[in-house]
Structure formats: C-alpha cells, structure tokens
Amino acid sequence: xxxxxxxxxxxxxxxxxxxxxxxxxxxxxxxxxxxxxxxxxxxxxxxxxxxxxxxxxxxxxxxxxxxxxxxxxxxxxxxxxxxxxxxxxxxxxxxxxxxxxxxxxxxxxxxx
Amino acid sequence: xxxxxxxxxxxxxxxxxxxxxxxxxxxxxxxxxxxxxxxxxxxxxxxxxxxxxxxxxxxxxxxxxxxxxxxxxxxxxxxxxxxxxxxxxxxxxxxxxxxxxxxxxxxxxx
Numbered sequence: 001x002x003x004x005x006x007x008x009x010x011x012x013x014x015x016x017x018x019x020x021x022x023x024x025x026x027x028x029x030x031x032x033x034x035x036x037x038x039x040x041x042x043x044x045x046x047x048x049x050x051x052x053x054x055x056x057x058x059x060x061x062x063x064x065x066x067x068x069x070x071x072x073x074x075x076x077x078x079x080x081x082x083x084x085x086x087x088x089x090x091x092x093x094x095x096x097x098x099x100x101x102x103x104x105x106x107x108x109x110x111x112x
Numbered sequence: 113x114x115x116x117x118x119x120x121x122x123x124x125x126x127x128x129x130x131x132x133x134x135x136x137x138x139x140x141x142x143x144x145x146x147x148x149x150x151x152x153x154x155x156x157x158x159x160x161x162x163x164x165x166x167x168x169x170x171x172x173x174x175x176x177x178x179x180x181x182x183x184x185x186x187x188x189x190x191x192x193x194x195x196x197x198x199x200x201x202x203x204x205x206x207x208x209x210x211x212x213x214x215x216x217x218x219x220x221x222x
Binding site: 035041048091099105106108 | 116143145147152153154155157160198200208209210211212213214215
C-alpha cells in the first residue's frame with residue numbers, strides 16, 4: 001500500500017495559464033475526492049468520484065475547473081485561466097465506503 | 113450544511129503536558145475523523161471515530177454522537193505533536209464529502 005500520491009507537489013504559474021494536477025489513489029479504493037485548502041482554513045470539498053462517475057460537485061467548482069477519472073483509477077483536476085484567488089493547496093483523498101478518507105500530500109499552487 | 117466548530121483555536125503547551133481538543137457538530141453524522149496536518153501540509157489520519165472511544169498510544173478520542181461532539185486527548189505531549197489538528201465530519205445526507213472545522217493550532221515547546 002503506497003498511499004495516495006499527487007503530482008506535482010508544487011506549481012507556480014502566471015495568471016491566465018491553465019494547470020493540471022494528478023492524483024493516484026490507494027489501489028482498489030473506489031472513491032476519490034478533491035479538496036482545496038487556503039491558508040489558515042480547513043480543507044473545503046470540491047468534488048468526488050465513485051469509480052469513474054463524478055457524483056457530486058461543490059459550488060466552489062466554477063466552470064474554470066474540471067475533474068476527470070476516466071478509468072476509475074487516477075484522477076486529474078484542471079484549472080483553466082487561473083486567477084490569483086486560485087492559489088491554494090489542492091488535496092486529493094481516497095476511500096472505500098468505510099472506514100474514512102486517506103489524503104495525499106497535496107499540490108501547492110501559486111498564481112502570480 | 114453541517115457546521116463544525118473546534119476549540120480552542122490555538123494551544124501552547126510545554127513538553128510533557130496533557131491537552132484536550134474539542135469538536136462540536138451541528139447535525140447527525142455518518143463519519144467523524146481526526147487529522148493532524150504536519151508543517152508540510154500532509155493530513156495524517158489519527159482516528160476514524162463516528163462514535164465511542166479509541167486509543168492509539170498517547171492519543172485517544174471519544175465521540176458522543178447523541179450530543180454531537182468529539183474530544184481528542186493528547187497525553188505527555190512532544191514537540192513532534194505540533195501542528196494543526198482538524199476534525200472532519202460526513203453528514204448523513206451528504207453522500208460522503210467531509211466538512212472540516214477550522215482546526216486547532218498546537219505548539220509544543222521543549
């Protein structure tokens with residue numbers, strides 16, 4: 001069991017550029033989640049997948065954000081036309097139905 | 113949506129001291145987890161505890177679901193316990209997303 005992995009760990013981009021993050025869940029975990037965490041706050045839910053189906057999206061997920069999990073394994077989160085307000089830590093988690101979610105190390109995004 | 117409140121927001125201890133962190137939530141939950149976020153941002157699972165009491169070494173947790181609160185106990189604190197402790201809940205009607213509190217920032221001084 002290698003845990004949840006995320007790539008890249010850090011990303012610096014200029015405003016207006018597109019970025020894509022990858023998450024590899026714990027093998028055989030059928031649920032995958034994306035959260036966003038800004039400085040001094042707890043993580044906030046963005047979206048979640050059960051297998052390849054995207055079952056829930058937060059209203060935080062504007063139309064510039066898109067997430068996929070094409071084969072029910074790894075997932076990607078893309079942000080188009082980045083804004084400075086997108087600067088945050090993007091966290092991925094995975095789980096079976098129980099007993100709880102396991103988080104990856106996160107991708108820290110800085111938009112300049 | 114469900115509200116999660118953690119207290120205290122900040123806690124400073126001397127090494128060896130004990131502490132209790134509290135998490136109150138506003139509705140019935142399927143899941144409650146405690147996490148420790150290290151200085152690099154990694155969220156480390158401490159407990160999955162929707163009800164009852166669990167212990168793991170110097171840490172223990174109790175959730176009283178009927179009264180909608182959970183407590184995390186840290187005994188004989190060490191400098192490596194420093195970081196932010198988060199409580200997160202999955203409300204019964206949510207479909208499994210976690211709602212986090214704002215955390216307790218713990219600093220343990222040598």
